[in-house]
Amino acid sequence: MPDVFKALADPTRRKVLQILKSGPQTAGELSDAFPVSKPTMSAHFNVLKQAGLVVTEKAGKSVIYHLNVSVLEEALLGFSEAFGFGRAAADTNRETPQ
Template identity: 55%
Template sequence: MNDLFKALSDPSRRRIIQLLKNGDLSAGEIAEHFDMAKPSISHHLNLLKQANLVTSEKQGQSVIYSLNTTTLQDALTFFFDLMNKEDK
């Protein structure tokens, strides 16, 4: 869960997640939405992968990134469970 919080703590990584909620994108397509170097985008994508928030698949010479909604759902369940315990 620590990797998840670390990944979500950065506004650029949250923006990448927002982009991916609309569909799969290549690293280059993601980079078009940012004013930063491609190695920086790769770093952010790697942290998101470590947190299991995104998955990647090599297609030809491109790497396609997808949002892993299961991890987000698990995090929401964790928070809802915490809230329900406080209500009791």
Template identity: 65%
Template sequence: MSRVFKALSDPSRRRVLQLLRAGPMSAGDLADQFAVSKPTMSAHFAVLREADLVHVEKSGKSMIYHLKLSVLEEALMGFAQTFGLGTEAVSTLPDGQEVLP
């Protein structure tokens, strides 16, 4: 849990996760989106791996990173729930309409 929040405490790492939302991406393609050196990004990837927020698949000479959305969800929502957050029934019905008893 600490590792997840630590991972999320850096804007670059949060952006990596956002990029991976759209689908798996190689380390190089990810790194190209950032202004820092590739070794620096590699270190960020390592932090995300240690937090188990991504999973890597080897493909030829590339490393393909995948977002582990379920892990993010579990950590974020699990923690939120310990504060009673995130589980209130929020209506998605048109305004004024209700589910009848």
């Protein structure tokens, strides 16, 4: 989980995740959204990938990034448990009335 919080600590990486909420993007498309060099963005992508927050697929010469929501959810649940909110409360909020 430390890798997840390290990844989330940077505003550029948080913005990448926000962009990926709307759907998969290539590395080039994501890089174009930021005023930094492609090698700098590549370093950000590697941190996100190492934390498990994104998964990649190859499509020809392109790398396509997908948001991995399950890792983010687990990190947030772990964080909430550390501060006494607990998994039971989160599970209760997910239940739908029948």
